[in-house]
């Protein structure tokens with residue numbers, strides 16, 4: 261069975277001659293998806309060039325698809341961020357006399373026919389878009405390229421989201437890497453050997469003023485509100501707006517501030533959840549308000565070296581973290597079955613998970629009785645973001661201590677994260693549950709107490725997110741009931757641990773072993 265990316269590539273190859281012969285009519289269209297920025301946007305730049313060469317206006321378009329939100333489990337906080345970003349993008353484009361047409365199409369299956377209608381209305385025969393690597397999107401784009409070409413519309417879909425496009429890195433025997441470290445060595449070598457990969461595209465050229473008159477209606481459209489089931493409460497919306505201001509300017513500002521101030525200490529501070537030691541840029545990468553190229557290049561340039569693996573250690577480490585994002589997207593493209601609820605390692609398909617819904621509920625509510633786990637879950641509930649160290653701790657706790665199906669946690673994360681990204685989330689869960697690509701070995705089981713003492717030694721993070729425990733002093737914060745603070749915890753309504761780690765660990769080891777042996 262061909263991979264979805266192969267379907268798209270062969271659709272592009274098969275229609276190449278037809279597409280080349282399609283003449284530009286009255287306008288060229290860029291279709292925004294998860295690339296909500298004007299700077300360093302490959303497809304937008306190509307669309308702009310096409311329009312400029314033909315002397316016609318560029319029109320930008322975004323389709324709001326409630327069914328896509330459902331299918332992708334998009335968190336309300338993420339929908340809110342995207343809609344806010346569209347507002348910023350619309351204003352920025354309008355300054356260049358480029359309209360951004362935003363329209364809601366209720367049913368996903370109607371999107372292609374609606375685009376055809378719009379393009380006919382606008383007299384446009386060229387549609388540009390950046391490639392998205394999820395299975396449904398690749399398949400849809402493959403169909404679109406073929407069916408549109410048959411209707412005299414050229415669809416150009418290009419790589420943009422990764423620094424190194426998927427498929428370019430191969431092992432010595434021509435295979436896809438399944439282990440990060442050699443993949444990363446190859447990634448660095450490839451970027452050094454192909455400096456154009458870090459060349460940034462210019463923003464779109466302005467339209468001539470006549471576009472404002474001709475397409476006046478398009479300038480007037482409003483950004484729609486979130487669908488009812490994705491609406492945030494007023495309080496949550498206010499908080500999110502303050503913490504995660506939308507749009508590419510905010511992304512660039514944050515990147516620049518991080519590179520000026522915090523990146524040097526990244527290696528040292530990135531595991532301490534109480535510190536602002538990481539960039540907090542994930543929402544921007546996930547929504548495309550920041551390109552990975554811009555991020556890596558900016559960091560590299562601060563290092564006063566043209567190399568990605570030299571100079572300041574914090575900068576090198578940060579670049580290697582941004583590369584994880586590429587890694588997981590490459591994995592998704594090469595092994596698309598990870599998109600289909602299957603573990604990357606099929607030999608882990610037979611583990612008997614517990615499906616204890618009471619325990620799952622306690623995990624989701626931040627009421628497991630393990631303060632570091634609960635603080636992290638409450639952080640996610642409160643702001644839609646969780647520190648990476650804590651993502652690893654709570655994921656390991658769910659899959660190993662509770663022996664709950666890791667896919668329940670994966671889904672729950674997507675439903676609540678502002679930076680929810682299928683490939684990174686799936687990769688992170690696969691790593692923590694030891695069923696993914698380059699995972700933690702199954703017998704290495706995080707001890708939540710040791711993690712808590714090591715990475716939140718003074719309990720600052722725990723106290724911030726669990727008000728019930730604020731009165732507890734010293735090391736008792738890590739396990740109040742076992743360290744003489746049980747009375748206080750109980751009076752404040754904080755629960756006892758729902759499992760005992762040592763026993764849970766033994767149970768997990770036995771279940772993983774049994775699952776493996778049953779193959």
Ligand code: FAD
Nearest residue numbers: 538539540541542581582585648651680681684685688689
């Ligand atoms: P920084 O430490 O500043 O890193 C910079 C950027 O590098 C991040 O913004 C992100 O784009 C990328 N990055 C860093 N670490 C990773 C990683 N391990 N995997 C992939 N990319 C990485 N990240 C998401 O963007 N979306 C998710 O849905 C997501 N789910 C996760 C689920 C689990 C169980 C785990 C363990 C990790 C998950 N991550 C996810 C990765 C990581 O936790 C976040 O990217 C990071 O916490 C974001 O904070 P930051 O921007 O301050 O990161």
